[in-house]
Amino acid sequence: xxxxxxxxxxxxxxxxxxxxxxxxxxxxxxxxxxxxxxxxxxxxxxxxxxxxxxxxxxxxxxxxxxxxxxxxxxxxxxxxxxxxxxxxxxxxxxxxxxxxxxxxxxxxxxxxxxxxxxxxxxxxxxxxxxxxxxxxxxxxxxxxxxxxxxxxxxxxxxxxxxxxxxxxxxxxx
Amino acid sequence: xxxxxxxxxxxxxxxxxxxxxxxxxxxxxxxxxxxxxxxxxxxxxxxxxxxxxxxxxxxxxxxxxxxxxxxxxxxxxxxxxxxxxxxxxxxxxxxxxxxxxxxxxxxxxxxxxxxxxxxxxxxxxxxxxxxxxxxxxxxxxxxxxxxxxxxxxxxxxxxxxxxxxxxxxxxxxxxxxxxxxxxxxxxxxxxxxxxxxxxxxxxxxxxxxxxxxxxxxxxxxxxxxxxxxxxxxxxxxxxxxxxxxxxxxxxxxxxxxxxxxxxxxxxxxxxxxxx
Numbered sequence: 001x002x003x004x005x006x007x008x009x010x011x012x013x014x015x016x017x018x019x020x021x022x023x024x025x026x027x028x029x030x031x032x033x034x035x036x037x038x039x040x041x042x043x044x045x046x047x048x049x050x051x052x053x054x055x056x057x058x059x060x061x062x063x064x065x066x067x068x069x070x071x072x073x074x075x076x077x078x079x080x081x082x083x084x085x086x087x088x089x090x091x092x093x094x095x096x097x098x099x100x101x102x103x104x105x106x107x108x109x110x111x112x113x114x115x116x117x118x119x120x121x122x123x124x125x126x127x128x129x130x131x132x133x134x135x136x137x138x139x140x141x142x143x144x145x146x147x148x149x150x151x152x153x154x155x156x157x158x159x160x161x162x163x164x165x166x167x168x169x170x171x172x173x
Numbered sequence: 174x175x176x177x178x179x180x181x182x183x184x185x186x187x188x189x190x191x192x193x194x195x196x197x198x199x200x201x202x203x204x205x206x207x208x209x210x211x212x213x214x215x216x217x218x219x220x221x222x223x224x225x226x227x228x229x230x231x232x233x234x235x236x237x238x239x240x241x242x243x244x245x246x247x248x249x250x251x252x253x254x255x256x257x258x259x260x261x262x263x264x265x266x267x268x269x270x271x272x273x274x275x276x277x278x279x280x281x282x283x284x285x286x287x288x289x290x291x292x293x294x295x296x297x298x299x300x301x302x303x304x305x306x307x308x309x310x311x312x313x314x315x316x317x318x319x320x321x322x323x324x325x326x327x328x329x330x331x332x333x334x335x336x337x338x339x340x341x342x343x344x345x346x347x348x349x350x351x352x353x354x355x356x357x358x359x360x361x362x363x364x365x366x367x368x369x370x371x372x373x374x375x376x377x378x379x380x381x382x383x384x385x386x387x388x389x390x391x392x393x394x395x396x397x398x399x400x401x402x403x404x405x406x407x408x409x410x411x412x413x414x415x416x417x418x419x420x421x422x423x424x425x426x427x428x429x430x431x432x433x434x435x436x437x438x439x440x441x442x443x444x445x446x447x448x
Contacts, residue, residue: 003217004217004221006214006217007213007214007215007216007217007218007220007221008217008218008221010211010214010218011211011214011215011217011218035202035203035204038199038204038205038206040195040199040204040205040206040207041199041204041205041206041207041208042207043207043208043211043214043215047354047358047359048354048355048358049358049359049363051225051363051364051365051366051367052359052365052366052370054218054222076225078222078223078224078225078366078367079222079223080221080222080223142221142222142223143223144223
């Protein structure tokens with residue numbers, strides 16, 4: 001049904017998570033909500049609640065303290081969902097790449113659909129990235145979406161995390 | 174037949190009111206704002222999300238909240254008892270709080286407690302307004318109340334009391350304590366997701382129609398009825414954009430100190446035959 005697809009693409013609610021970013025991208029992200037750029041005209045709301053979100057906007061290079069929380073948030077977002085990595089850091093580590101305390105980007109922990117590079121990513125770029133994400137969101141269904149490397153970490157239909165095997169998996173990589 | 178038609182279309186009207194709220198709110202902040210049909214897109218989206226069930230009771234309470242809100246609105250529009258409408262409305266909010274208490278989630282619990290204070294703040298002024306309506310019309314039955322003309326002329330202070338409790342009823346600043354998106358991220362509704370959030374989202378629309386109908390009682394038979402409802406809503410939005418959130422106890426205190434004496438004064442003046 002066309003109208004259902006329209007509903008999916010017209011009402012993306014956002015969850016913003018900072019995985020150790022310098023706050024540059026976060027400020028640009030907040031600028032997106034201000035009168036100058038006003039993403040609410042596309043129906044976007046910054047919900048701050050993973051259970052009611054459709055799009056995960058992630059900034060920062062994913063510090064090792066953050067990865068478990070990032071994964072937890074990702075699994076709490078009900079499908080269909082889309083992940084947007086905002087900023088150079090989240091796209092591959094940026095200036096923090098290969099440091100002892102970071103994971104070199106979001107894609108190492110959860111699958112990323114859209115990359116928005118830039119240090120910091122400009123509001124126009126972020127809007128562009130989210131609009132691209134909407135195209136992907138339109139095609140996704142409500143089936144449980146678990147990335148291959150997380151298959152044995154996620155427990156059951158509810159998508160809870162088996163913490164022991166998660167930590168083991170992260171230690172191994 | 175006419176009322177039945179209104180009843181069927183009231184969710185549609187509620188959705189449009191909700192959309193208009195968001196649009197006007199955005200315009201007040203010099204933003205463009207979402208299209209006016211945005212709430213319908215949101216609802217369609219919510220119905221398509223993967224259901225994540227936390228416990229059965231939690232979900233049951235979401236539906237109970239919706240069903241009782243719909244019952245309150247139906248009782249109102251079909252000309253039932255005004256007291257019943259207010260009690261159904263209060264019960265519906267209580268179910269929301271009960272659902273939120275059924276979880277082990279801190280924000281949910283804080284929100285549920287605040288929701289109970291929200292009931293405590295909003296229901297007494299409504300009940301007293303109902304009493305005042307009874308004084309002037311001799312009945313709680315809305316089908317008979319609908320026969321009266323321009324109640325606002327003999328109950329101006331009661332109308333002001335209703336306006337004073339409007340920000341609370343519509344969960345807008347300074348009285349948006351139970352929802353408080355920046356603080357407890359939706360309060361009682363935080364753990365609802367996807368199709369289970371949809372009934373709560375729909376109940377919000379119905380509540381807006383109920384509030385609009387409540388304002389409408391005061392302007393029956395007047396051509397200004399729509400203008401009055403729209404002006405009250407815009408007033409609430411202006412207040413929402415110009416004030417910060419108060420604590421839940423301040424909400425109870427201010428609503429009672431402002432609204433209850435106003436209705437009391439109106440009841441007194443009606444009894445003395447001044448108005």
